[in-house]
Amino acid sequence: MDLRDFSDKAAIVGVGYTEKQGTVPGVNSMSFAQEAAKAAIEDAGLTKDDIDGLLIQPTLGQQSYTVAAKLGLDDLKLLANEDVMGATAPCITAHAMFAVVTGQANYVLCLYGTSDRSGRFGLMGGGPRGPGPAYGLFGANMEYGLAARRAMHEYGTGPDTWAEVAMAQRKWANLNPRATFYDKPMSKEDYLAEPWVAEPFRRADCCLVSDGGRAYIVTTAERARDLKQPPVYIAGVGQSHHTPDVEQSTHMTGPTGAKASGEMALRMADITLADIDGCEIYDCFTYTVEVTLQSYGFFQKGEGKDFFKNGRTGPGGEFPVNTSGGLLSEVYYMGFTPLTEGVMQLRGQCDKRQLENVHHILASGNGGILQTHGTVILRR
Amino acid sequence: MTARNQGFNKPLPAITEENKPFWDYTKQHELRVQKCLGCGKLFYPPSGMCPHCYHMESEWVKLSGRGKVYSYVIVRRSNNPAFANDVPYVVSIIETDEGIRYYSNVIDCKPEDVSIDMPVEVVFEDVTEEITLPKFRPVT
Numbered sequence: 001m002d003l004r005d006f007s008d009k010a011a012i013v014g015v016g017y018t019e020k021q022g023t024v025p026g027v028n029s030m031s032f033a034q035e036a037a038k039a040a041i042e043d044a045g046l047t048k049d050d051i052d053g054l055l056i057q058p059t060l061g062q063q064s065y066t067v068a069a070k071l072g073l074d075d076l077k078l079l080a081n082e083d084v085m086g087a088t089a090p091c092i093t094a095h096a097m098f099a100v101v102t103g104q105a106n107y108v109l110c111l112y113g114t115s116d117r118s119g120r121f122g123l124m125g126g127g128p129r130g131p132g133p134a135y136g137l138f139g140a141n142m143e144y145g146l147a148a149r150r151a152m153h154e155y156g157t158g159p160d161t162w163a164e165v166a167m168a169q170r171k172w173a174n175l176n177p178r179a180t181f182y183d184k185p186m187s188k189e190d191y192l193a194e195p196w197v198a199e200p201f202r203r204a205d206c207c208l209v210s211d212g213g214r215a216y217i218v219t220t221a222e223r224a225r226d227l228k229q230p231p232v233y234i235a236g237v238g239q240s241h242h243t244p245d246v247e248q249s250t251h252m253t254g255p256t257g258a259k260a261s262g263e264m265a266l267r268m269a270d271i272t273l274a275d276i277d278g279c280e281i282y283d284c285f286t287y288t289v290e291v292t293l294q295s296y297g298f299f300q301k302g303e304g305k306d307f308f309k310n311g312r313t314g315p316g317g318e319f320p321v322n323t324s325g326g327l328l329s330e331v332y333y334m335g336f337t338p339l340t341e342g343v344m345q346l347r348g349q350c351d352k353r354q355l356e357n358v359h360h361i362l363a364s365g366n367g368g369i370l371q372t373h374g375t376v377i378l379r380r
Numbered sequence: 381m382t383a384r385n386q387g388f389n390k391p392l393p394a395i396t397e398e399n400k401p402f403w404d405y406t407k408q409h410e411l412r413v414q415k416c417l418g419c420g421k422l423f424y425p426p427s428g429m430c431p432h433c434y435h436m437e438s439e440w441v442k443l444s445g446r447g448k449v450y451s452y453v454i455v456r457r458s459n460n461p462a463f464a465n466d467v468p469y470v471v472s473i474i475e476t477d478e479g480i481r482y483y484s485n486v487i488d489c490k491p492e493d494v495s496i497d498m499p500v501e502v503v504f505e506d507v508t509e510e511i512t513l514p515k516f517r518p519v520t
Binding site: 130131134135136142145153201246247 | 481
């Protein structure tokens with residue numbers, strides 16, 4: 001057996017959105033997850049009795065079987081809470097792919113729900129408190145800021161580069177009615193006027209915090225062809241996890257896990273980077289887009305400061321990135337945001353933001369402070 | 381150095397079985413990390429096992445206290461009341477001359493004057509009876 005034997009043998013057949021997303025007070029994460037699950041099942045043209053696998057990103061704070069029971073799924077062949085933070089969506093997609101291709105399950109529901117914006121924000125944590133907070137080090141904004149500052153030093157990127165990333169994604173969001181910033185354009189002046197969060201990051205460099213849910217369903221390519229939506233095939237998957245935190249990181253300016261996971265996924269899909277028509281990159285920060293694309297090899301170290309210029313990654317640009325607006329401007333559902341947008345682009349159902357002649361989309365997930373990474377290459 | 385045993389309200393690190401020697405040494409104004417008795421490499425954060433060779437025995441060796449700024453952020457506003465009077469402040473990753481990385485503050489200079497690779501040296505702040513925090517200032 002080889003990873004390549006699995007290429008195009010599984011497909012994503014349903015995507016579930018919650019009707020409301022962004023700031024939605026008074027709804028708990030489980031309710032969002034239920035709504036997203038229902039929507040994904042309907043979108044695929046299935047019924048809940050078809051679902052025999054459930055993989056959950058454990059943001060719901062509940063045991064996997066409790067989530068399953070609340071979805072009325074009581075005869076599952078595959079069930080797990082799986083967590084590698086932001087890399088979870090691509091990694092559970094691979095797990096689901098192996099499960100359906102090998103016959104463990106037929107239809108695997110991949111599920112995410114959150115009330116982080118209006119409820120309690122409890123993303124990170126665990127373990128005894130280290131010395132960081134005594135020095136005023138709190139959270140991912142500062143930790144990614146440390147990585148980003150180092151990249152400014154090594155490559156000459158910085159706010160001028162990241163403004164291009166943020167503005168391009170905002171332009172995509174302005175074409176996406178679901179996006180949190182659909183009605184709010186952003187100029188360079190607007191970007192520069194944003195308050196510092198942790199210098200060198202302004203607020204516009206940081207992802208949203210959102211309420212809502214997202215779900216999708218994985219099945220075999222064969223079953224997919226008989227369903228309601230055009231199948232989007234899982235052409236390649238890869239993972240690579242460089243686990244030390246940023247204090248001890250030797251990879252904060254790349255290559256991150258994107259490099260090895262990208263190479264693995266490309267080999268499986270039997271294509272090269274030149275075949276990728278669009279990228280849905282995990283963008284917890286603007287800098288994450290820079291270091292991830294660099295690590296995949298779309299540009300070399302030192303080329304980042306020019307790569308994003310002139311709206312290259314925005315609508316009408318030659319290298320479309322994060323076409324929903326991404327985590328910065330659409331909504332923050334971790335790896336589920338980029339992955340589901342990749343599926344919708346390949347289904348040709350993205351209306352005003354639809355890419356033309358699109359055959360391959362690369363979707364990424366990145367967790368911790370560049371500590372986990374997963375890649376999925378989608379093909380139509 | 382400054383002793384502020386009264387009213388220190390910042391979140392202090394948890395003392396664990398593994399890291400207790402580190403904090404016992406900082407209390408004596410010494411910066412020490414573990415040296416593996418198997419492979420001889422230095423390692424930090426404190427651990428019961430060498431991450432390089434899995435050897436279980438180590439000794440605590442004293443560092444020079446000198447290093448440079450590997451990276452930093454400037455915090456200009458804080459949601460944490462304990463840091464309200466500190467902004468703007470610098471959170472940094474220091475790389476010591478021995479190659480050990482450590483989160484700390486760069487103090488005794490304006491945030492705008494901090495730069496990557498700037499040479500720094502340790503100073504010890506006795507913040508409570510139990511905890512002394514190593515901080516770093518520019519080498520003059």
